[in-house]
Amino acid sequence: MYGVDACPNTEEPPDLPALGTLLVDTSRNNRVGEFRGGAGCYWSLRPMGGGTEWEVEPRHVRLALPIEQLRARTARANARSRGDIL
Structure with a gap:
């Protein structure tokens, strides 16, 4: 079992992309999202x-x-034209 702050992946994390970069999450059916930060x-x-x-x-x-x-x-x-909250 992993500790609270331990990462299960032993590889070095890649460099963080710039905020707002559009990325694809391949683990969620290629869902596109805007990079907001790392935690x-x-x-x-x-x-x-x-x-x-x-x-x-x-x-x-x-x-x-x-x-x-x-x-x-x-x-x-x-979404913006419909008045949805962004």
């Missing part, structure tokens, strides 16, 4: 169209492809 051995992502942040291990994350970025930005624009 311990997890990264926080937030949907572009607004919503609840989620945490993911960096090994399950990749940069979003241009088409994935376009879809995420379109979802955000649509």
Whole structure:
């Protein structure tokens, strides 16, 4: 069993991306999220169209492809036009 602050992954964590970078979480059906920061051995992502942040291990994350970025930005624009809270 792991300690409270121990990371189960023994690899060195990758460098943190810039805030706002669009990433894909491969462990959650290729869900696209905006990088919000790191906490311990997890990264926080937030949907572009607004919503609840989620945490993911960096090994399950990749940069979003241009088409994935376009879809995420379109979802955000649509949410904004509907008056959704972002």
